[in-house]
Amino acid sequence: MTIDVVTIFPTMVEAVLQAGVVGRAIAGGTLDVKVRDLRDFTSDRHRVVDDVPYGGGPGMVLKPEPIFRALDAIEAERGAPLTVLLLSPQGRRLTQAWAEELSRAAHVVLLCGRYEGVDERVSARVTEEVSIGDYVLSGGELPALVVLDTVARQVPGVVGDDQSVAEDSFSRGLLDHPHYTRPVEVEGRDGTPLRVPEVLLSGHHAEIRRWRKREAVGRTLARRPDLLAGAALDEDERDILRELVAERDRGVGDGRD
Ligand code: 4FV
Numbered sequence: 591m592t593i594d595v596v597t598i599f600p601t602m603v604e605a606v607l608q609a610g611v612v613g614r615a616i617a618g619g620t621l622d623v624k625v626r627d628l629r630d631f632t633s634d635r636h637r638v639v640d641d642v643p644y645g646g647g648p649g650m651v652l653k654p655e656p657i658f659r660a661l662d663a664i665e666a667e668r669g670a671p672l673t674v675l676l677l678s679p680q681g682r683r684l685t686q687a688w689a690e691e692l693s694r695a696a697h698v699v700l701l702c703g704r705y706e707g708v709d710e711r712v713s714a715r716v717t718e719e720v721s722i723g724d725y726v727l728s729g730g731e732l733p734a735l736v737v738l739d740t741v742a743r744q745v746p747g748v749v750g751d752d753q754s755v756a757e758d759s760f761s762r763g764l765l766d767h768p769h770y771t772r773p774v775e776v777e778g779r780d781g782t783p784l785r786v787p788e789v790l791l792s793g794h795h796a797e798i799r800r801w802r803k804r805e806a807v808g809r810t811l812a813r814r815p816d817l818l819a820g821a822a823l824d825e826d827e828r829d830i831l832r833e834l835v836a837e838r839d840r841g842v843g844d845g846r847d
Contacts, residue, residue, distance in 0.1 A: 591695065591745055592622040593738055594664045596657065597702040597731050598639055600627040606735050615748040623738070628652075631659035640705055649706035657701065657712050668697045674717045675737065676701045676708065677730035681719030684737060686760035692737070693744030700737060702730030763821030765814055767805035804830050811835070 595603050603625045607613060615621040629637040633655070640650040665672055673695040682688070692698060701708070701716065713719075722733040742748050770786040778784045789801045807830045810817055823831065 591693065591698065591741075592624070592668050593698045593700065593742070594624050594626055594668065595700045595702065595731075595734050595738070596626045596628055596660045596664075597729075597734070598628045598652075598704055599702075599729065599731055600625045603702075603731055603735065607738075611749050612739055612742045615742060615745070620747045621742055621745060626660055626664065628656050628660060631656040631663065633659075643706060647706075651706050652703060652708040652712075654709040654711045657708060658715065661699065661715050664697075664699055670697075672697045672699050672717070674699045674701060674715055676703065676712065676716045676719045677722070677733040677737070678703055678707060678719045679721050679724065679726055681721035684720055684722050684740070686740070689737070689740040690744050690761070692741045698741065700730075700734035702734050704729045760817075762823075763810075763817050764806045764823075764827070765809040765817070767802035767809070800826065800830075803827050804834075807831050808834055811838070 597603050607616060607623060607625070612621065616623050628639050632638055638653070639656050640652050643649065643651050661672065661674065673692065675692075675698060677700065701712070720733070720737060722736050727733065770790055774791065775783050775785045787801070789797050792798070803826055807823070807827050810821065811831065811834050818831070821827075
């Protein structure tokens with residue numbers, strides 16, 4: 591897979607791409623990522639990438655021609671087909687499942703808007719618009735890095751232990767179970783000892799697995815019940831969900847019991 595990021599702030603994007611598993615994967619050649627400065631595809635000596643909006647109104651709009659030239663250059667270098675993703679609040683909401691799908695594309699291009707957005711005629715060259723959430727950012731760079739990070743994690747070899755990717759929350763539609771590490775006990779604010787749950791110290795792997803499943807299903811039921819309909823639960827998890835729903839309906843744990 592190759593990833594190209596088109597932006598007017600290349601150094602901002604490059605800085606983030608130095609870090610962590612993605613940075614190591616790029617340095618190690620597992621991931622081929624290039625950051626393209628949109629200004630390199632302008633034709634005037636002032637390297638202008640934006641202009642005033644037709645019809646008036648506040649702000650500026652990114653011009654279409656530099657973006658078209660950038661896509662032509664990337665296609666010439668990378669080959670077709672390009673999966674061109676425009677980051678925008680008007681886009682389809684990014685999900686883990688979609689990120690897994692995108693990780694199977696040959697060539698992904700992440701187009702970062704700025705100002706009020708990009709000229710609408712760019713959409714003729716866009717495969718899909720992507721939104722990371724219902725809020726307005728000052729640019730598409732942070733969303734592009736979010737997409738890049740979650741897609742890159744699906745590429746074999748990027749995350750050292752593929753197991754941890756498989757167990758990523760959302761990959762099966764459930765929230766993650768709690769995690770603990772040493773020390774076994776720490777002092778809370780008011781001096782109360784905060785201990786790691788005994789089951790995790792027991793060495794009983796079957797019990798630990800069951801406890802983690804119960805925690806994951808319980809959290810999902812409590813915090814994101816909307817996810818349960820689409821979650822790929824195994825037999826155990828379905829049993830646990832039935833138990834927890836019955837307990838909830840009996841008022842267990844909320845003082846009604
Ligand atoms: C955004 C989002 C986002 C809108 C105008 C960039 C900004 C500015 N992109 N998910 N939410 N983009 O807010 O993807 O050009």
